[in-house]
Amino acid sequence: MITGEIKSKVDAVWDAFWTGGISNPLEVMEQITYLLFIRRLDDEQTLALNRANLLKKPITDNPFPVGQDYDGRDWEDLRWSRFKNMDAAQAFEVVDKRVFPFIKDMRGEDSTYAHFMKDARLTIPNAGMLQRVVDRLDKIPMDNLDTKGDIYEYLLAKIASAGQNGQFRTPRHIIQLMVEMMRPEPGDRIVDPASGTCGFLVATTEYMRANYADAISSGAGREQYHHDMFHGFDFDNTMLRIGSMNMLLHGVEQPDIRYRDSLAQASNDDAGAYSMILANPPFAGSLDYENTAKDLQQIVKTKKTELLFMALFLRLLKPGGRAAVIVPDGVLFGSSKAHKELRRILVEDHKLDAVVKLPSGVFKPYAGVSTAILFFTRTDSGGTDHVWFYDVQADGFSLDDKRTPLLDEGKLGVSGVLNDHEHAKNNLPDVLKRWFLRDSSELEQQRTEQSFCVPKDDIAAQGYDLSLNRYKEIVHEEVEHRTPEVILDELDRLEKEITDGMAQLREMLAGGAA
Structure with missing residues (x-):
């Protein structure tokens, strides 16, 4: 079950978008989805490396290539665990120019998620905002399966609460x-x-x-x-x-x-x-x-x-x-x-x-x-x-x-x-x-x-x-009402009580004045 502490961390991520000028809740959700997918790829890479080390075999099922690209840049820089520690400007350059194009080029034959990420586009406008969002997302624990699901459901609920x-x-x-x-x-x-x-x-x-x-x-x-x-x-x-x-x-x-x-x-x-x-x-x-x-x-x-x-x-x-x-x-x-x-x-x-x-x-x-x-x-x-x-x-x-x-x-x-x-x-x-x-x-x-x-x-x-x-049958209960004469007698009684009470109040006021 998602705790109040985790909810506050999720709220902090959401607030980082809104204060940064992205107020459409669906756009916020979409950008968070991209970033969670990128973080998920890093987790898969870590698992693949650990499996390869344990079995003493070459890594085969890793999401990211090993080594360097054609421009001599390290593929490791595309990993969440790597770019989250870069300075804001460098991280923004890597995520915008390298990570998102990498997601687009991932083919959907092996993953439905990669297939729908092919149109991914970073709409976070500047390096400072990206750094704030990444820092806050990184503080949310995503190790437990139930917690992952609860966090995402909480985010989806915020789409509704946002009023759109x-x-x-x-x-x-x-x-x-x-x-x-x-x-x-x-x-x-x-x-x-x-x-x-x-x-x-x-x-x-x-x-x-x-x-x-x-x-x-x-x-x-x-x-x-x-x-x-x-x-x-x-x-x-x-x-x-x-x-x-x-x-x-x-x-x-x-x-x-x-x-x-x-x-x-x-x-x-x-x-x-x-x-x-x-x-x-x-x-x-x-x-x-x-x-x-x-x-x-x-x-x-x-x-x-x-x-x-x-x-x-x-x-x-x-x-x-x-x-x-x-x-x-x-x-x-x-x-x-x-x-x-x-x-x-x-x-x-x-x-x-x-x-x-x-x-x-x-x-x-x-x-x-x-x-x-x-x-x-x-x-x-x-x-x-x-x-x-x-x-x-x-x-x-x-x-x-x-x-x-x-x-x-x-x-x-x-x-x-x-x-x-x-x-x-x-x-x-x-x-x-x-x-x-x-x-x-x-x-x-x-x-x-x-x-x-x-x-x-x-x-x-x-x-x-x-x-x-x-098909539903409604049973009407019979209600007995008092006769008009009884109601009028009751009103007479109440009126007499009010008149007598007012008379007593006048006597008390007159006595006090004397």
């Missing part, structure tokens, strides 16, 4: 809930078609390390975990760089993080390739038919991105594959032909498992849109017997723009173990608990409760409307 581009971050506790509900396992191929900073994939790595450490630490399990388990697509190169570094600092050697417009025609080469989808795509706007994959239009004929992404999820999943995705409420009850057809497909042609309604303040202060989490399984042969609904009313944080933590909000642990919580403050632990009872005791829940199941026939009869309020 907060839409790139789904709240971490919501991501964690979805991962715990899905329970990924070794062998799963997990994809996020709008990966951004790779928050869903990172949360999955934490879950895997907490629950399957032995299975992913050696042999075929380790190979699959590091090279084939995690897949993320985005068409923003900045997000790809940040997301790739996020995965690297969480210990995944070679995730498949790629540039891709997931809804485009050219991206139709991995249908049925994945066993799990975890996503919160950018549901906004419309697309031109010409820019959209034709097979998605065959599933649901629409220009609405939220519906096209749902069609994409069904295409990417293999039969038996499962998805947990955040959707705007319009997907649940939209009245267009495309909306109704998509919901019919989910219920009749596949297995719709659950609809978890989220409070409208979950994404504040950046958006007040109402959302829900849909859980479904691709079957191609139906299988929906009933759908489980849960009405989340509290997620452990205030639902205003400040989103301050509430007392006793409880906490979801990546091991699947829940701490004690106050139900009224945070429903998320209860969601997780009841999710695994949806085929047993939850079937007996009345529709007046916070969670309940609805048979498929009832949903079909309502035109496949999936809004929770369509």
Whole structure:
């Protein structure tokens, strides 16, 4: 867990950028990502040298060449451990003119990180600012894997707190809930078609390390975990760089993080390739038919991105594959032909498992849109017997723009173990608990409760409307009011008490004056 001392050191790095004139939080994050990558290369070089010395063999897997370049300059100068001790002007010259061009020339065949660093550009304007940033970054401990990941997550959280581009971050506790509900396992191929900073994939790595450490630490399990388990697509190169570094600092050697417009025609080469989808795509706007994959239009004929992404999820999943995705409420009850057809497909042609309604303040202060989490399984042969609904009313944080933590909000642990919580403050632990009872005791829940199941026939009869309020029953308590005569008598009594009190006060004042 990141300590207050480390947070203050990270804050100092962030402040060095802001006081130096770089105030765009994404640019700050991008520059920090480059520098962390450079520091990571130095750590890899040190490991390679130690391995070579131990085995008494020539160094073969080092990131930096050995010796001197064509101009007779020492390659060692490109290492973090070397240039951090140079004077400011010399270090700036080396980093700007040599280190960054070196990163650009690194080929992506061996590393997804190197591939996305090929457009790296130093935007730190002067030697003094670079020296301050490097000195402050160097003071942050990056030896422990968990600490590395926590530090980077804290940096990403600062993008949101800076008040810009907060839409790139789904709240971490919501991501964690979805991962715990899905329970990924070794062998799963997990994809996020709008990966951004790779928050869903990172949360999955934490879950895997907490629950399957032995299975992913050696042999075929380790190979699959590091090279084939995690897949993320985005068409923003900045997000790809940040997301790739996020995965690297969480210990995944070679995730498949790629540039891709997931809804485009050219991206139709991995249908049925994945066993799990975890996503919160950018549901906004419309697309031109010409820019959209034709097979998605065959599933649901629409220009609405939220519906096209749902069609994409069904295409990417293999039969038996499962998805947990955040959707705007319009997907649940939209009245267009495309909306109704998509919901019919989910219920009749596949297995719709659950609809978890989220409070409208979950994404504040950046958006007040109402959302829900849909859980479904691709079957191609139906299988929906009933759908489980849960009405989340509290997620452990205030639902205003400040989103301050509430007392006793409880906490979801990546091991699947829940701490004690106050139900009224945070429903998320209860969601997780009841999710695994949806085929047993939850079937007996009345529709007046916070969670309940609805048979498929009832949903079909309502035109496949999936809004929770369509099925939830509200019980109105009978309240007995006093009769008007009784209320008037009470007012007379109160008025007499006030009159008598005022009379006593006058007598006391008159006595005092005398």
